[in-house]
Amino acid sequence: MIAQNIGFWIIAVLMIVAALRVVTTNNVVHAALWLVVVLAGAAGQYILLAAEFVAITQVLVYIGAVMVLFLFGTMLTRARIGAESDLNNSYKKLGIPVGLIMLVAMGLALTRSFGAEKLPDSAKVVSTQEVSDQIFGPYLLPFWALSFVLLAAVVGAIVLARKD
Amino acid sequence: MYVNQFLFLASVLFCIGVYGVIARKNAVLILMSIELILNSVNINLLTFALRNGSADGHTFALYIIAVAAAEVGVGLGLVLLVYRNKKTISVDDLSEMRG
Numbered sequence: 413m414i415a416q417n418i419g420f421w422i423i424a425v426l427m428i429v430a431a432l433r434v435v436t437t438n439n440v441v442h443a444a445l446w447l448v449v450v451l452a453g454a455a456g457q458y459i460l461l462a463a464e465f466v467a468i469t470q471v472l473v474y475i476g477a478v479m480v481l482f483l484f485g486t487m488l489t490r491a492r493i494g495a496e497s498d499l500n501n502s503y504k505k506l507g508i509p510v511g512l513i514m515l516v517a518m519g520l521a522l523t524r525s526f527g528a529e530k531l532p533d534s535a536k537v538v539s540t541q542e543v544s545d546q547i548f549g550p551y552l553l554p555f556w557a558l559s560f561v562l563l564a565a566v567v568g569a570i571v572l573a574r575k576d
Numbered sequence: 577m578y579v580n581q582f583l584f585l586a587s588v589l590f591c592i593g594v595y596g597v598i599a600r601k602n603a604v605l606i607l608m609s610i611e612l613i614l615n616s617v618n619i620n621l622l623t624f625a626l627r628n629g630s631a632d633g634h635t636f637a638l639y640i641i642a643v644a645a646a647e648v649g650v651g652l653g654l655v656l657l658v659y660r661n662k663k664t665i666s667v668d669d670l671s672e673m674r675g
Contacts, residue, residue, distance in 0.1 A: 413577065416577060417577060420577065420581060420582075424585045427585070427589065428592070431588075431589055431592040431612055434592075434609070435595055435596035435599065435600065435605075435612075440604060443605055443608055444608065447608050450615065454618065457582065457585070458618075458619075458622055458637075460577075461582065461619075461622040461623060461625070461626050462626055463622045463634055463637070465634065465638075466618070466622060466634055466641075469638060469641055470618075470641065473641050473642075473645050474611075474615075474644075477645060478611065478644070478645055478648050481649065481652055482648070482652070484652070485604050485607075485655055485656070486604055488659070489604065489655060489656065489659040498601070499600060499601065499602045501601035501667075501668050502668075503598070503599075504598075504599040506598060507596075507598035510595070510598060511591040511592065511594050511595035512591070514590070514591050514594060515587060515588065518590070518591075519584065519587065522580055522584060522587065523580065526578075526579045526583065527580070528578060529578065529579045529580070529627075530577065530578055531578070531579055531582075531623075531626055531627060535626050535629075538625070538631050538634055542631045543631055543634045545631075546632065546634070546635045547638070551635050554639060555639075558639055558642050561642075561643060562646050565645075565646035565647075565649050565650050566649065568653065569649040569650050569652070569653035571653075572653035572656070572657050573653040573656045573657065575660075
């Protein structure tokens with residue numbers, strides 16, 4: 413438990429620092445690379461939460477596919493790669509109080525609801541078989557719907573990005 | 577490990593993502609902030625899956641990952657289209673719908 417706690421805090425601090433860099437850096441490519449740190453940290457947290465299959469999917473889909481998409485998007489929409497000064501809009505200052513107020517509200521709600529409740533100590537790892545039994549059992553209909561969403565997204569992205 | 581430590585981490589990430597959506601005007605960076613928000617939701621779902629000892633949260637987390645991938649694909653297609661037509665992806669410059 414202690415080792416897991418240490419791991420949690422190291423990864424959590426790393427994730428928060430990286431997330432702050434994502435929203436404050438002046439370089440789009442750097443933002444994408446900091447986002448990789450956040451996503452990899454999230455995968456680590458999923459493993460701490462006994463979710464191995466979701467962690468693997470996170471690495472494959474997010475760090476593998478989504479980041480490539482982001483880097484291609486940056487490459488195709490930007491003439492130059494480097495620091496830029498006009499990435500933030502004029503009401504940037506408004507974002508800080510909004511974020512802080514939401515954080516305080518959620519923090520209060522969480523402290524009141526869950527206080528010092530602990531996660532079960534000997535949590536068994538949810539196996540891939542269990543997850544697949546869920547997906548292809550009670551959640552089959554959402555899975556079909558999701559396939560159509562992905563199909564529509566692929567077709568839509570091609571139609572949008574095609575030159576004609 | 578407390579339930580709250582994961583939930584706090586998720587809410588911090590969520591608020592950073594909201595700040596990014598408000599403060600950024602580059603469309604690609606706004607999409608990245610949305611990814612932060614979606615990831616914080618996933619951490620929440622998996623925390624509650626562990627707390628309740630069920631695999632339902634895992635299923636939903638996988639669905640969210642798939643939907644996020646679709647969203648990024650379509651979103652970047654839109655960004656490319658806007659860039660091709662307007663030569664900029666700053667959302668402040670897209671003001672055709674202003675009355």
